[in-house]
Amino acid sequence: MTKKDVAGETPPPRAKRLPRAVRERQILDAAVRVFSERGYHAASMDEVSDVAGISKPMIYAYLGSKEELFAACIQRExxxxxxxxxxxxxxxxxxxEQLWRGVLAFFTFVGENRDSWQVLHRQAGSQGAPFAAELAEGRRRAVAMISALLDRAASREGVGAFAEGRTEPLAAALTGAGEALAEWWLEHPEETPKAMARRLxxxxxMGFGNLVLGRAWHPDKTA
Amino acid sequence: MTKKDVAGETPPPRAKRLPRAVRERQILDAAVRVFSERGYHAASMDEVSDVAGISKPMIYAYLGSKEELFAACIQRExxxxxxxxxxxxxxxxxxxEQLWRGVLAFFTFVGENRDSWQVLHRQAGSQGAPFAAELAEGRRRAVAMISALLDRAASREGVGAFAEGRTEPLAAALTGAGEALAEWWLEHPEETPKAMARRLxxxxxMGFGNLVLGRAWHPDKTA
Structure with a gap:
């Protein structure tokens, strides 16, 4: 029971007090949208506050300065x-099949979360030092995941390791190829996630060695 | 003839006056080095002037502001x-063989011109709007060149076109893979250009489909 219930003048505070995690999510959702649409520099905390429906002082209290808010967006996305x-x-x-599923999940995510991708790739990639580390950390995680997949694939086939003995640089190359295709996709939004995943x-x-002979990759090749 | 020649006090101006193209090259060489070592923001025109051995007023007169100088570096590199x-x-x-030569030339250039690559990729890529267009233009040229190569390859084999009917996104993917490998290389400078080119x-x-079976690409496969 609250004062208002007693006095009959204001709504109960319980109804107004969302858990912190929910508020933070609302703020981050709004911030990703604003950063994506305006770009990091032009984005204002006023607009984030408007879109989130949460006061600026509360945004600063929960997630810090514009720079900290942007870093939090990169990490979350x-x-x-x-x-x-x-x-x-x-x-x-x-x-x-693992690679196909992973690649398709990547393009499905980018297709359904274009704001996220803009923030992650274009905005974070072009803002220099404070965010380069966040972006590099995200890439490192992606490369580690792909590298582990390639290691498992190679050991399953009994070849032990790829040529040159390391899967990490190949995983880095695949990550770069995926990022470049996702960028190309922004200019060709008519393409489907599946068509993009097939390209990768x-x-x-398959490699170009197969492609120039007309041997392309098809999803039904996998189990 | 100048006043001083008449007076016999200074060497003939011809010896001091380098052609504009030579001075510009000296300035750009120095600027690439300074931007690469310091980063765009920390780089100063004073240091460019010191390294080039050319006065700041002359640098401004020939190549403009620090921003214009950096853009000129990106274009030249x-x-x-x-x-x-x-x-x-x-x-x-x-x-x-064309692809192998092109890929090897790329890594040879990066290996011999690490300053260039730092300016082109890391510095230009992280400085945002004013230089994003220069970098995008460089990428567009690379993608067009690779795309033309793939088109020629496909038509030579009589398959007309690659799966999905377009070589451009595959060329973009290859460009992204090359950039990612070159970045990885900066952290692993012990690798040779040839080893990096073989990875790409x-x-x-070959594609992972071959690699997981232990079938790697070797330079002696080409003519």
């Missing part, structure tokens, strides 16, 4: 992306 | 990189 990929990669599956499988699983 | 690749790609050759051939020509 990178985590969401990695979880959406990690959620479909099952280490018991055939490596080709064509490059990374 | 992108052109040098593209020329070094274009110089070895012979359209009469087998496509696989392994990914892009």
């Amino acid at each position: 990178a985590t969401r992306l990695m979880e959406s990929i990690g959620g479909v990669v099952d280490v018991e599956l055939d490596p080709e 499988m064509n490059l990374s699983w | 992108a052109t040098r990189l593209m020329e070094s690749i274009g110089g070895v790609v012979d359209v009469e050759l087998d496509p696989e 051939m392994n990914l892009s020509w």
